[in-house]
Every structure is written in C-alpha cells, then in structure tokens.
Amino acid sequence: MTSSHASPASVEGSDPAKVSIVREFINHGRLNMVLIGLLGLGSVTGTLAFPYLVGKLIEAIQAGAPLLLPSLWMVLAGLGGAVAGAIATFLVGRTGERIVGRLRGRVMAHSLGMRVRDIKEEGVGNLAARLSADSFQIKAAIDIGPLQLPTSALILVGTLTIMGILDWVLLLITLACFAAAFVVIGFLMVSLRKKYKELQDQIGILSDNFVSQMQAVAAIKAYRAESLVLRRLTARADALADLGVSASRVESMLVPAVTLGQQIALVGVLVGGGTRVISGDLDLPTYIAFLLYLLQMVGPVVMAVSGLTTIQGGMIARGRFENVFALPTEKAFKPEPDAGGPEAPQQDALRVRQEEKACAVSFSGVSFGYGDGAPVLQDVNFDVPTRGLTALVGLSGSGKTTILDLIERFALDHSGAITFFGHPIEDLSLSKVRQNTAYVDQSFTLVHGTVRENLNLGRESEVPERRLAEVLQMVGLDETIAALGDGLDTEIGGSTDLSGGQRQRLALARAILSDAPLVLLDEPSSQLDGVNEEKLRLCVREMARDRAVLMVAHRISTVQHASKIIVLDRGQVAAEGTHEELLHQSPAYTLLVTEQTLNRKSETDEGQLVPL
Numbered sequence: 001m002t003s004s005h006a007s008p009a010s011v012e013g014s015d016p017a018k019v020s021i022v023r024e025f026i027n028h029g030r031l032n033m034v035l036i037g038l039l040g041l042g043s044v045t046g047t048l049a050f051p052y053l054v055g056k057l058i059e060a061i062q063a064g065a066p067l068l069l070p071s072l073w074m075v076l077a078g079l080g081g082a083v084a085g086a087i088a089t090f091l092v093g094r095t096g097e098r099i100v101g102r103l104r105g106r107v108m109a110h111s112l113g114m115r116v117r118d119i120k121e122e123g124v125g126n127l128a129a130r131l132s133a134d135s136f137q138i139k140a141a142i143d144i145g146p147l148q149l150p151t152s153a154l155i156l157v158g159t160l161t162i163m164g165i166l167d168w169v170l171l172l173i174t175l176a177c178f179a180a181a182f183v184v185i186g187f188l189m190v191s192l193r194k195k196y197k198e199l200q201d202q203i204g205i206l207s208d209n210f211v212s213q214m215q216a217v218a219a220i221k222a223y224r225a226e227s228l229v230l231r232r233l234t235a236r237a238d239a240l241a242d243l244g245v246s247a248s249r250v251e252s253m254l255v256p257a258v259t260l261g262q263q264i265a266l267v268g269v270l271v272g273g274g275t276r277v278i279s280g281d282l283d284l285p286t287y288i289a290f291l292l293y294l295l296q297m298v299g300p301v302v303m304a305v306s307g308l309t310t311i312q313g314g315m316i317a318r319g320r321f322e323n324v325f326a327l328p329t330e331k332a333f334k335p336e337p338d339a340g341g342p343e344a345p346q347q348d349a350l351r352v353r354q355e356e357k358a359c360a361v362s363f364s365g366v367s368f369g370y371g372d373g374a375p376v377l378q379d380v381n382f383d384v385p386t387r388g389l390t391a392l393v394g395l396s397g398s399g400k401t402t403i404l405d406l407i408e409r410f411a412l413d414h415s416g417a418i419t420f421f422g423h424p425i426e427d428l429s430l431s432k433v434r435q436n437t438a439y440v441d442q443s444f445t446l447v448h449g450t451v452r453e454n455l456n457l458g459r460e461s462e463v464p465e466r467r468l469a470e471v472l473q474m475v476g477l478d479e480t481i482a483a484l485g486d487g488l489d490t491e492i493g494g495s496t497d498l499s500g501g502q503r504q505r506l507a508l509a510r511a512i513l514s515d516a517p518l519v520l521l522d523e524p525s526s527q528l529d530g531v532n533e534e535k536l537r538l539c540v541r542e543m544a545r546d547r548a549v550l551m552v553a554h555r556i557s558t559v560q561h562a563s564k565i566i567v568l569d570r571g572q573v574a575a576e577g578t579h580e581e582l583l584h585q586s587p588a589y590t591l592l593v594t595e596q597t598l599n600r601k602s603e604t605d606e607g608q609l610v611p612l
C-alpha cells in the first residue's frame with residue numbers, strides 16, 4: 001500500500017492534480033481575502049501601537065499632562081486590535097472549513113473513480129485518513145497560514161523597525177543574541193519535517209490496518225484471535241506513538257530556543273541600555289519602551305515558529321492528497337466520450353445499440369494477467385448469446401470471476417478482442433458498458449442505505465412499488481422485508497442487517513429490476529438453501545427469457561439446464577456445450593459433476609436434502 005506511485009505515463013489525460021491552498025483561498029472570494037487582510041492589519045496596528053502608547057502615557061505622567069487622551073488611545077488600540085483579530089480569525093476559519101470540505105469532496109469523488117485494484121493497493125483506511133487526520137492538518141495550517149503567520153511576521157518586522165528607530169545599538173545587541181537561537185530553530189524545523197511526514201504516513205497505514213481487521217471482525221472473534229490482532233494493531237499504534245514522542249521531543253525545544261534567545265537579549269539590552277541611559281545617550285522612556293518591545297517580540301517569534309511547524313504538517317497532508325489525485329481514475333484509462341458536460345449522460349443515451357446477429361459478449365483470443373503476475377486467462381474464446389443462460393463453471397481459481405471483471409471493465413488491460421453487443425468493448429465508454437450490465441458480485445454487495453435505495457441503485461427514476469413487491473416475492477424476500485421495522489425504508493448494514501442468503505437474494509432482486517440486457521451473476525446460489533435455490537433457478541429462467549445471463553456457478557445443479565455451459569480450466573476454455581453434451585465430451589466437466597454428486601451423496605447419507 002503506497003501513495004507514492006505515479007500514474008502510468010501511457011495513461012491518457014492523467015493529471016497529477018496539484019492542490020494549491022493559496023489558489024483555493026483566492027477562489028473563495030477576493031472580498032473575503034481583502035477583508036481578512038485589512039482586519040489582520042488592524043489587529044497588527046493595535047498590537048504594535050500599544051507599547052508606543054504606553055511610552056506616551058509615561059511621558060504624560062512625567063510631564064504632569066492630562067492622562068485621559070493617552071489612556072483612551074491605549075484602550076482603543078487594545079480593543080480595536082482584539083476585535084479585528086477575532087473577526088479575521090473567524091473569516092479564516094470559515095474559509096478553511098470550506099476549502100477542506102471541497103478537498104474532502106474531491107478526494108471522495110476521485111476515490112470512487114479509481115480502479116478497484118488501485119483502491120485495494122492504496123487501502124480504504126488510508127484513503128479515509130485523508131478525510132480525517134490529513135484534513136485536520138490542512139485546516140490547522142489554513143488557520144495559521146493566511147493570518148497568524150503574516151500577522152506575526154508583520155508584528156515582528158514592525159517591532160524590529162520601531163526598536164531600530166528607538167535605538168539601533170540596542171537593536172544590534174538584540175539581533176546578535178537571537179541569531180544563535182534562529183540557527184538552532186532552523187535545524188529543528190528540518191528534523192521535524194521528516195518526522196511529521198513519517199507520522200502522517202503511519203497514521204494512514206494504522207487506519208487502514210484497523211479498517212481491514214474490523215471488516216473481518218466476525219472471523220477474528222470466531223477464532224478467538226482478538227488478542228493476536230490487538231497485539232499487532234497495538235504494536236503499530238505504539239510505533240506511531242514513538243514517532244509522535246520523537247517529534248514532540250524536537251517540538252519541545254522550539255519555544256525554549258526562542259525564550260533563551262530572548263533572555264540573553266534581555267541581559268544584553270539591560271546592560272547595554274542601562275549604560276547608555278547613565279551616559280545620557282538614551283532617555284528613560286525610550287529605554288522602557290525598547291524593553292517592552294523586546295518582551296513583546298518573543299510572542300510573534302513563538303507564534304511564527306509554531307505556525308511554521310503547523311504549516312509543515314499541512315503541507316505534508318497536502319502532499320498526501322496530491323498522491324491520491326495522482327492515482328489514475330478509470331476515466332484516465334478509458335475516457336468517457338459520452339460525458340462531455342458536467343451532467344452525467346442520460347440513461348437513454350447510454351443504451352447500447354445492438355449490432356445485428358451479434359452476441360451479447362464475445363471473447364476472442366483473450367489473455368489477461370493481474371499486474372506483472374502470471375497470466376490468469378490464456379487465449380479464451382467463447383460467445384454469450386443475447387438470450388438465455390450461459391454458465392461458467394470450473395475449479396476455484398480457474399479465472400471465472402476474472403472473466404466477469406473484464407466484461408464489467410474492472411480489469412482493463414487484456415489482449416485479444418472482447419465485443420459487447422457487437423461493439424469492440426474498448427470503443428464503448430465505461431458508463432455505457434455498465435449501464436447495460438447488471439452485476440451480482442461474489443460478496444453480493446449492498447450499499448449502505450435503505451432496502452429501497454439498494455433496489456433502485458443506479459436508476460434515474462424509482463421502480464414503482466408494485467413492481468418492487470413483485471420482484472421481492474420472486475426472490476422470496478417479501479415477508480422478510482415487510483417484517484423489518486420500516487419495510488422498504490429500513491436502513492440495512494447498521495443495526496439492522498440481513499442474512500447472507502437474504503443479502504444475496506436482495507442483490508439478485510436488484511439485478512432483476514435493472515433492465516440491462518446483460519446480467520452477470522457470480523455464484524448467486526452460494527448461500528441459498530434448497531427452496532431458495534429453486535427460486536433462483538426460476539428467477540434466472542425468467543431473466544434469461546429476454547436477456548443474456550452469464551452465471552458463474554460452483555453448483556452444477558443451478559446451471560445444468562443452461563443453454564450453454566463453458567468449462568474453464570486453469571485460465572483456458574476446456575469445453576463448451578449443454579449439460580448432456582459435456583457429460584459425453586468433457587472429462588473436466590464430468591469430473592466436476594462426479595465430485596459434486598459424491599459430495600451430494602455423502603450429505604444425503606447424513607440425512608440432508610440437497611437438490612440437484
């Protein structure tokens with residue numbers, strides 16, 4: 001799992017998609033920026049003027065002049081500066097939230113568009129860390145960057161300028177005393193940057209490990225592996241904590257380096273300034289004002305230093321966002337000619353035009369391997385007619401799901417020719433292929449949402465209630481759904497969940513409701529009992545009446561009536577034909593049937609009913 005790999009050079013339209021927080025800030029509104037700038041300036045002016053006004057008050061006290069006006073000026077400077085600072089801070093915070101919100105939206109959109117393979121490689125938890133830890137880092141940097149950092153820099157420059165005007169000799173003493181502190185701070189910053197980078201990468205990896213383990217929580221509990229898993233996760237969390245401690249060690253030296261510089265400067269200024277007051281080269285009010293400026297100077301320096309560390313964290317988080325954006329989306333591999341405008345193309349525009357006499361799907365000399373691995377499919381040839389059930393059978397690992405992945409375009413880089421309703425599949429947009437395909441995957445995935453939302457997934461208009469009821473009855477789920485708290489509007493996946501077989505039947509109902517002319521079913525009967533397997537057979541027969549159904553099946557019983565059965569053996573088509581033909585022609589098929597018959601016999605001997 002890494003974010004560091006770049007998109008392939010060959011990928012059309014790939015874009016590293018840089019994230020520019022400054023540009024985002026400007027895009028948020030120039031008036032907003034000007035307002036923040038003016039308010040920031042107001043706050044700086046108030047802060048800078050305050051010690052000067054203190055000097056004026058002391059002068060007035062010494063001269064026995066009225067104190068009301070200088071006191072009022074002081075209150076105005078203090079209050080005005082504070083109010084301006086507060087409003088500017090709010091405006092920056094608000095802008096920061098919006099920028100981070102947009103960035104989160106962008107990373108979610110990009111993640112959804114990425115290839116399944118890249119999502120797995122990057123890690124779901126690591127992607128999710130962009131929405132939490134990395135977003136917080138960027139927000140913190142935005143809070144500091146446009147206001148606190150320039151404000152402290154301005155206050156510092158202003159303070160130093162005024163100190164120079166007051167007495168340049170004392171300013172030189174001050175700068176000399178601070179110089180060593182700044183060199184130390186520079187070294188500490190470089191070391192912190194490396195530590196922050198490692199820390200943020202490790203947070204992403206820990207999140208991903210945790211998410212992966214929690215997804216397998218039932219197996220972990222069943223095998224009483226909680227302590228083993230916890231040990232592994234805790235080891236990672238401890239390593240993360242060690243990294244954090246190491247960063248804190250460096251951070252803890254930053255402020256002392258500044259205050260040490262200030263204390264040395266204070267001694268230097270006290271001695272140097274005192275000598276100059278005694279010699280008459282410096283008057284007392286100027287001396288006091290200089291000392292006040294020196295004391296005030298440490299605030300902006302500390303703010304600037306801590307601001308820079310936060311900005312470093314934000315820049316590293318920004319880099320992690322950029323790493324995700326640099327991963328290609330499916331569109332980079334297969335641009336969508338249909339998706340010209342900002343709106344998704346209309347469903348009607350995505351209807352595939354079927355070439356005359358064409359099959360739903362045709363594989364001709366297709367070979368494929370995952371990444372640089374050994375080929376999984378080799379010279380595969382078969383046709384799926386536009387009507388009827390075509391079954392794919394074969395031993396586990398023979399490449400059945402990979403064939404469905406190639407049709408669904410989850411896997412894109414095959415050799416040979418795949419045609420989809422007579423069109424070379426590469427010539428069709430991903431949307432067009434998927435709009436014309438209904439898919440029930442091996443894990444019969446349901447999305448987080450209500451039963452109704454799951455059944456309507458991907459549709460522009462909702463299926464009428466009567467049709468929903470009809471299909472739920474077909475798959476034998478009508479009573480189950482009616483018994484749920486809110487019926488069709490019950491959220492599934494949270495506190496209310498369905499059994500494996502029920503989920504499987506709901507996924508099947510979704511495929512039936514879709515009017516896609518091609519239906520791909522990946523072992524849809526794996527969790528079904530005899531009664532529901534029979535229902536599945538009826539549903540498939542119904543779908544196959546006017547659509548192409550390509551079904552991967554382990555149980556021969558579910559596909560023995562198929563119009564065509566394709567036998568796959570180690571990535572190659574070993575035979576194809578009807579059940580009866582294959583029983584006579586294909587030793588591989590006969591072996592599959594014999595093994596299942598033996599299994600069935602041993603199960604029936606134990607008193608279980610297994611239909612065939």
Ligand SMILES: Nc1ncnc2c1ncn2[C@@H]1O[C@H](COP(=O)(O)OP(=O)(O)OP(=O)(O)O)[C@@H](O)[C@H]1O
Pocket residue numbers: 370373376394395396397398399400401402403
């Ligand atoms: N994402 C992947 N990366 C690398 N190799 C993979 C990936 N998915 C599958 N494979 C490999 O490809 C081969 C075919 O896998 P596939 O899932 O297509 O087989 P299958 O016939 O559907 O198996 P099963 O019946 O067990 O589901 C297997 O050797 C598998 O290890």
